[in-house]
Amino acid sequence: xxxxxxxxxxxxxxxxxxxxxxxxxxxxxxxxxxxxxxxxxxxxxxxxxxxxxxxxxxxxxxxxxxxxxxxxxxxxxxxxxxxxxxxxxxxxxxxxxxxxxxxxxxxxxxxxxxxxxxxxxxxxxxxxxxxxxxxxxxxxxxxxxxxxxxxxxxxxxxxxxxxxxxxxxxxxxxxxxxxxxxxxxxxxxxxxxxxxxxxxxxxxxxxxxxxxxxxxxxxxxxxxxxxxxxxxxxxxxxxxxxxxxxxxxxxxxxxxxxxxxxxxxxxxxxxxxxxxxxxxxxxxxxxxxxxxxxxxxxxxxxxxxxxxxxxxxx
Amino acid sequence: xxxxxxxxxxxxxxxxxxxxxxxxxxxxxxxxxxxxxxxxxxxxxxxxxxxxxxxxxxxxxxxxxxxxxxxxxxxxxxxxxxxxxxxxxxxxxxxxxxxxxxxxxxxxxxxxxxxxxxxxxxxxxxxxxxxxxxxxxxxxxxxxxxxxxxxxxxxxxxxxxxxxxxxxxxxxxxxxxxxxxxxxxxxxxxxxxxxxxxxxxxxxxxxxxxxxxxxxxxxxxxxxxxxxxxxxxxxxxxxxxxxxxxxxxxxxxxxxxxxxxxxxxxxxxxxxxxxxxxxxxxxxxxxxxxxxxxxxxxxxxxxxxxxxxxxxxxxxxxxxxxxxxxxxxxxxxxxxxxxxxxxxxxxxxxxxxxxxxxxxxxxxxxxxxxxxxxxxxxxxxxxxxxxxxxxxxxxxxxxxxxxxxxxxxxxxxxxxxxxxxxxxxxxxxxxxxxxxxxxxxxxxxxxx
Numbered sequence: 001x002x003x004x005x006x007x008x009x010x011x012x013x014x015x016x017x018x019x020x021x022x023x024x025x026x027x028x029x030x031x032x033x034x035x036x037x038x039x040x041x042x043x044x045x046x047x048x049x050x051x052x053x054x055x056x057x058x059x060x061x062x063x064x065x066x067x068x069x070x071x072x073x074x075x076x077x078x079x080x081x082x083x084x085x086x087x088x089x090x091x092x093x094x095x096x097x098x099x100x101x102x103x104x105x106x107x108x109x110x111x112x113x114x115x116x117x118x119x120x121x122x123x124x125x126x127x128x129x130x131x132x133x134x135x136x137x138x139x140x141x142x143x144x145x146x147x148x149x150x151x152x153x154x155x156x157x158x159x160x161x162x163x164x165x166x167x168x169x170x171x172x173x174x175x176x177x178x179x180x181x182x183x184x185x186x187x188x189x190x191x192x193x194x195x196x197x198x199x200x201x202x203x204x205x206x207x208x209x210x211x212x213x214x215x216x217x218x219x220x221x222x223x224x225x226x227x228x229x230x231x232x233x234x235x236x237x238x239x240x241x242x243x244x245x246x247x248x249x250x251x252x253x254x255x256x257x258x259x260x261x262x263x264x265x266x267x268x269x270x271x272x273x274x275x276x277x278x279x280x281x282x283x284x285x286x287x288x289x290x291x292x293x294x295x296x297x298x299x300x301x302x303x304x305x306x307x308x309x310x311x312x313x314x
Numbered sequence: 315x316x317x318x319x320x321x322x323x324x325x326x327x328x329x330x331x332x333x334x335x336x337x338x339x340x341x342x343x344x345x346x347x348x349x350x351x352x353x354x355x356x357x358x359x360x361x362x363x364x365x366x367x368x369x370x371x372x373x374x375x376x377x378x379x380x381x382x383x384x385x386x387x388x389x390x391x392x393x394x395x396x397x398x399x400x401x402x403x404x405x406x407x408x409x410x411x412x413x414x415x416x417x418x419x420x421x422x423x424x425x426x427x428x429x430x431x432x433x434x435x436x437x438x439x440x441x442x443x444x445x446x447x448x449x450x451x452x453x454x455x456x457x458x459x460x461x462x463x464x465x466x467x468x469x470x471x472x473x474x475x476x477x478x479x480x481x482x483x484x485x486x487x488x489x490x491x492x493x494x495x496x497x498x499x500x501x502x503x504x505x506x507x508x509x510x511x512x513x514x515x516x517x518x519x520x521x522x523x524x525x526x527x528x529x530x531x532x533x534x535x536x537x538x539x540x541x542x543x544x545x546x547x548x549x550x551x552x553x554x555x556x557x558x559x560x561x562x563x564x565x566x567x568x569x570x571x572x573x574x575x576x577x578x579x580x581x582x583x584x585x586x587x588x589x590x591x592x593x594x595x596x597x598x599x600x601x602x603x604x605x606x607x608x609x610x611x612x613x614x615x616x617x618x619x620x621x622x623x624x625x626x627x628x629x630x631x632x633x634x635x636x637x638x639x640x641x642x643x644x645x646x647x648x649x650x651x652x653x654x655x656x657x658x659x660x661x662x663x664x665x666x667x668x669x670x671x672x673x674x675x676x677x678x679x680x681x682x683x684x685x686x687x688x689x690x691x692x693x694x695x696x697x698x699x700x701x702x703x704x705x706x707x708x709x710x711x712x713x714x715x716x717x718x719x720x721x722x723x724x725x726x727x728x729x730x731x732x733x734x735x736x737x738x739x740x741x742x743x744x745x746x747x748x749x750x751x752x753x754x755x756x757x758x759x760x761x762x
Contacts, residue, residue, distance in 0.1 A: 222355060223356075226355075227359045230357060231361050232360035232361060233362075233365075233488055234398065234741055234742075237676065247352075268489065269485060269490075271489065273486070273488050273489030274489065276453065276487070280453065281360075283455035283456055284455050301352050304354075304356075305355065305356045308358075308360065309358070310359065311359060
């Protein structure tokens, strides 16, 4: 029977298609909820495509165009984080800056300046050519006003070097930055730090509209780090009273941009002790190496909940 | 940027096409992290590990204060270590020597040896002969001072100062009340098994400063502290029947509590210290009575043809837990402090005795016998949540630390009894040092 053949064929095809659909769909749904995974760095095709897509513009991880953002904001952020770390370095660097800027502006005003700046991390003054740099120079100069020797140097450079752009910038920065500098002036150091951060941020921001998503493996790695460092008091009664939320703001170089902040509420001594313990874990977890620069937008500001209930109720 | 991407989808929804709107929603679902909301992370597991703490020797204020400065640090170290919640770091590992407590330590030096907390202090003999003790507790990770105090005392009380500082550290880092500034009264046992000499003895919670309160001519049992920590009530076998006595620690005076026909035993103070509750023998049975220490008036609380004994008040004084065999085997019952309906709360296998209410009110500790084993356990006042902390050939007589987190009890493995302490979580069982055999411990409230 001819009809039978076609019928059979169509039935068989339908069964195949539906069966395939069932299998493939059911398989997906099963895979969907991956619970707690190990902190392995696996990059999915999705992430890969995003990363590569970003790479076109993103190749320049250290371009300075992005500096504009950071210029004003950074002094504030950095003040909290990096007060102690690099004070001496700047003092050393301070004297040097004058020569470098002079050379660069004269020789390489157009394109090359950026790479040069990168090679010499401590010479932030170099960037002076561009807009972001002038502000930096000013705070330092102000901070060092006491050291008269330094002031004169930067000014002559600007004049001698060239152009009009640097001067107007100075004036702008002078006003706004003076305030910041007065408040923060101890830390010419921060400047150096900001310089580095600026670059990295720039690369991230420059990327494109499709920001990368924070991967599960990154989150798991972060969770694993905090789990390892979170010291929970033995035999705690009523653990439900000890749940602590901590807000963490990070700089692009994966360190705390500001002291972590307890955003949950509690006033009992036990809660305070629990909050301290969570805080210790967050502070000790620095630097947060497991986070990728590409996902900075997602991890620059996070809320981490430390919840001990499972440990004592189970 | 995330804002930019979600905005157009909302626009399209308002316009008309559900399809486009749906696409926008789908995109939102696929990329939830693009939403402006902050990334949230749950951490539900941590380390239940003792907190590493560095306790360098205190700085001597004058050259002659070196001994006491080291001693205070040692006492604090020992206290925190024995609590099981802290892991004091060996002083040999220290990189920095603290020479001045008025300036902040170099926290990097303490981070590098993994200290999470740091205690610095100074002991200085004053011109008037008193001893000045100062200490600071630092959080190493944040560089913050968590607490700091100074005290003045007579030089001979330096150990108490060390205990008080220990309590401050414990309270700040755990959020629980401390228990180090407290004492334990117990029955010191010496001599051969057939002729045991039992003396009432008093010591600091850590086993130091042992004092003997009685000479051992009479048998003493079940000492209990008053809330004022100045008096002890206990049972003594003299020439006649066992009697309940009251003993003043400061003056050494003792007196019989009441004058009852037959035995009186298993006394305990009420939380306000104004009354003593105890068992009085009545023929082959015993019932609970309470005596007001001022008016000397006695009130009967139970009237049963059974043995009711080992009464203990709840911390608010409103209820009493006690042991009774009215149901056949000894079990734990609870009733109002003024007497009335008693409800049985222990229903496990075996029998239960020596109930004692936690000063925190959340648990009742007991001795449980069954299957040839004596166990120490706790349960909630409603009888739920029974937890056996330790069991073996002979364990008996639990007593709570002032903060209700630690129990002390005595164990006899054959030659004679010794004192042990254990966390109410069942962790950290430790032998308590005593000069000889020891039994029947009772923990005092905090002294200050």
